Amino acid sequence: MVADTLIYHPAVSHYLKFVATTVGRDKLLRTLQYFARFYAWYLLRTNKPQSSISPWEQMKKQFGLVRKVLRAGKNVEHFKAAALAADNNTMDPVLKYMAVGRQLGYAGYLSMDLLTLLDATGIKKSVHAKKLQTEAFRFWAVGIACSIVAQVYTLYGLKEREKKIDKKEGEGVVSAKTIAKERAASQLQLTSDLCDITVPLSALNWVGFDDGFVGLAGTVSSLIGVYTHSLWVRSVPHSSIIPSSHPAPSLPTSDPKDLGLSILGLGVQYPPHSLSSNALEVLAKKYHPDSPAMQKVLAINRYTGIDSRSSIGTPDHPLVNKPSPPTIAELHQTFFSDGIPLAVTACQKALSEAHLLPSAITHMVSTTCTDSSNPGYDHYVAKSLDLPQTTQKVLLHGVGCAGGLTALRTAANLCLGNSFRGLPARILVLALEVSTTMVRSELESIAQLQQTRIGVCLFSDCASAVVLSNNIQASDSEPLPPPIYSLLSYHHDMIPDTEEDLGFDIDPLGWKVILSPRVPSLTKSILLPSYKTLISSSPKLPEEYAEPKDFDWAMHPGGATILTGAESALGITPQHMRASYATYVNNGNSSSATIFSVLDRLRKKEMDGEGMTPDERGAKEMIVAAAFGPGICVEMCLLKRNLDSSQLSRKGMETPPESSDERSEGGEREGEGEEFISQALESVELD
Secondary structure, eight states, X not given: OHHHHHHTOHHHHHHHHHHTSHHHHHHHHHHHHHHHHHHHHHXXXXXXXXXXXXXXXXXXXXXXXXXXXXXXXXXXXXXXXXHHHHHOTTSOHHHHHHHHHHHHHHHHHHHHHHHTHHHHHTSSOOTTHHHHHHHHHHHHHHHHHHHHHHHHHHHHHHHHHHHTOOTTSHHHHHHHHHHHHXXXXXXXXXXXXXXXXXXXXXXXXXXXXXXXXXXXXXXXXXXXXXXXXXXXXXXXXXXXXXXXXXXXXXXXXXXXXXXXXXXXXEEEEOOSEEEOTHHHHHHHHHHSOOOHHHHHHHHHHHTSSOSOEEESSOTTOGGGSSSSOOOHHHHHHHIIIIIHHHHHHHHHHHHHHTTOOGGGOOEEEEEOSSOOOSSOHHXXXXXXXXXXXXXXXXXXXXXXXXXXXXXXXXXXHHHHHHHHTTOOOEEEEEEEEOOGGGHHHHHHHHHHHOOOOOGGGTBOOEEEEEEEEOSOOSOTTSOOOOOSEEEEEEEEEEOTTOTTTEEEEEETTEEEEEEOTTHHHHHHHHHHHHHHHHHHTSOOOOTTOOSGGGSEEEEOOSOHXXXXXXXXXXXXXXXXXXXXXXHHHHXXXXXXXXHHHHHHHHTSGGGGSTTTSGGGOOOOSEEEEEEEETTTEEEEEEEEEOTTOOTTTOOOOSSOOOOSOOOOOSSOOTTHHHHHHHHHHHHOOOO
């Protein structure tokens, strides 16, 4: 058992990834080589016998020779990096010329070093070896000097950028954190360069450093190299460093970039009641005294832009008319009694449209942020739908309003896993939220803590579901229906250090919404970068899809300022997000369940009518869906809408399924030059 603990420890896996690369082994050898140089000098200075000094001198010599052999031929890599840097017209001119100088310096060093290899190994001695090594050190000094200039210039530029940002705004906060990370990386590289330059300066006798100083400096720069390479291998899958002896089977798709994932059915079920803006005011005046915080929240409530919020009850519901706010146990009971029927109906609608019986479902991925139990609510929904006992269920929690797309992403990965195994996957993806019952708890906090808590003005109740499928048929007699949407790609990202800005914390009186004033600006700041990452990982799109405004958008309507912020960040209009606005105005924000409702509404004919689409262009085939959750995280996916498949032509089964209760080749890719240069800079360890 002890052996298993050691063998399977993450540190062992990390070590294996580190030493699996030539660069990793070289960095370890360099650290030992320079430490041996320092320690041999130390023993000599402290008058230790030659017998004590010799092993360390041999370590320095032999490890240096091994490293010389390992880096043979790397000069070509740096010549290529220099050429790519010279051709890069997007780089700052100073950094561009310094990158070219650094790479040519390193290439010159490695070329001269290669010419001395036969002499160093004793295979063939050369009278020119010493001169060649001297020239090598000159090249190396030039390369390091260029790197030092580049780092100093970079640090100056970061300082100037920092002066221009407003750290009180969300975009400023994100920019400040990015600058801090870039500064730390640049400072670390500068420290390494300053240590490394002692080696050629000493070898050329330009500066009188002794072996102890050079050895210590070399050890420090080597440890920095070990640290930075360690960070790199942590971010790379083990299989990409150590290839398997068995090639992975190909996914059964005609296009290697096509995921083969399709949404076959979609169902949404709102509860029967709608709350107007005055519903909140009725309960506030009935149970709480007037106060500045309450007045502010009620004023905000009148101008949210929401006409009605879907709810399981009215202001007269017994649960919200007790002397005290309902307990979490009472909220849980209502979630089950009123919420699960909504979820069952939404799932039945999705299954019906997908032309699937419950017995065809292989997996179920569900989410909620308004209840918690063991077993989870998904167990009871599956039971009501009479899903097979073998249905593999996953219940996601802690993902908030992003939950719908998080569940879709999770389902997509499960689908791809089955595709890899050559198995069909029919995954029921479900989101259920009952949040209006927490009104009393929120009003209590507003009254007692005098906090401006606006979540109570926005949230509503809803259940929504989709059926996600891979393109593998269960049998020839069961062909798949045409998709509603095809899932082309997906992306997840986080805004660092924003845990206190958006959340949903548990409390004896339910869950408490955390919604800071920074949320609109924070979410706005990450939209465009996330969109660019998403598109870069997607299959090649038609030329007409070049900018955000060329797509239709299914944006989670977290609030009016979230939507207007998206317009500003992406250069789009309300018409691009017409389904998001319509959902927000008519039903409110139903947290994780909202995004599927937006996608359902977007495919309705009235969404593509006169005056609804940007510049009367009509419906777009490509759609970007996005949602934000606690963390703050952003979930984004690219969907292809089947414009030939309307709801009218996809009636599904005659009756809902009964419950137990009643789917670029060629050319150098964009950015390859910068990536190659970055890898070349990271991997170099000279002398």
